[in-house]
Amino acid sequence: MTTPEAVTPDPGPDVAELTVGVLGGTGPQGKGLAYRLARSGQRIVLGSRSAERAEAAAAELGLGVRGADNATAARESDLVIVAVPWDGHGPTLESLRAELAGKIVVDCVNPLGFDKQGAYALRPEEGSAAQQAAALLPDSRVTAAFHHLSAVLLQDPEVEQIDTDVMVLGDDRAATDTVRALADRIPGMRGIYAGRLRNAHQVESLVANLISVNRRYKAHAGLRITDV
């Protein structure tokens, strides 16, 4: 058998002018993502339950990042990244249904439990955090992405490249294309389409394995997809 030529992912839509909201933007993952996107020239509104805390985190990041309460951040953005803790994910999204209507929502939440043996996958009733978001936000275009990033590397200004692929999941092709293009803006990062939302659980849960890798190898592990 021969290996077919790999298809180079197309650049996708132009996302440079999109305003990106980051809910839970004061946590390490949200703040790190906001920093990387802002550093790549994206217009960012960082959201938090407390507008004051969001404004403080935004001021810390600089790069034109604004801070607001979650509802304002959602309202003022074209595309909204959900980086809130799993504990609170459902109620937060439910309360923002109107603000998120018609928008691309990117869920990057990893439902995990922790005990003395480390991290393990939690199983949301809907199948995954992303499917829960889709169930709660019927008028939004829900995707899942940005699960496997090290918050430490994202936030470290001395790290120039984030050498990681971003698996992008969703049932709306144009929405996943937009999210892929957004990931592509961060140096070193590639957005790769990796299936429908029904296959989000294992992508979310794989963070438990990366935590094991990090412990064993003292690493900030990420993933690359080969042959793409």
Add this chain to the structure above:
Amino acid sequence: MTTPEAVTPDPGPDVAELTVGVLGGTGPQGKGLAYRLARSGQRIVLGSRSAERAEAAAAELGLGVRGADNATAARESDLVIVAVPWDGHGPTLESLRAELAGKIVVDCVNPLGFDKQGAYALRPEEGSAAQQAAALLPDSRVTAAFHHLSAVLLQDPEVEQIDTDVMVLGDDRAATDTVRALADRIPGMRGIYAGRLRNAHQVESLVANLISVNRRYKAHAGLRITDV
């Protein structure tokens, strides 16, 4: 924050003299793995329900590979890779409990369903195929590995390197070290410890996402873990 130095995985135990059995060795994944290991100098017994089919597949592979029925392959091997179809996984292992006692068992089975939208994860009652194996084989040292390999690439003699990391899971440190060392023998491949068996489900299921990647990008996708 600074990035700690990555720890180079140690070479692990010497596995060159181990005889490796491959149950389900006439299927594409098992046959491909048997081929790669034999090509790296490993002594292989390829197992199948039918000794005749196993012998035919072994003869096709050459490289000193022998064929036998699954029970004989298990009995004559030091370490046994389970590459049987998910449908039949439980009964096959249950029937080989005596032959597999005391041995390292490497489960590489991916429980997947397929419909017109593609592949999706099945959820074994025990949590994962590997946990089912551990439940059925209390006297064996059950690990999970070799899930994300392209059978096409494994079987293609013109492919010199398999540029993929192998996530190795298990609760027995010495057993996972041995399996990692086995993966390391295949050029391009690295065995990386990636957690306990309770975190095997997402590793097994991720094959559904790689199938989506393959469809979209016409690739034979594999994974690399970065920063290790």
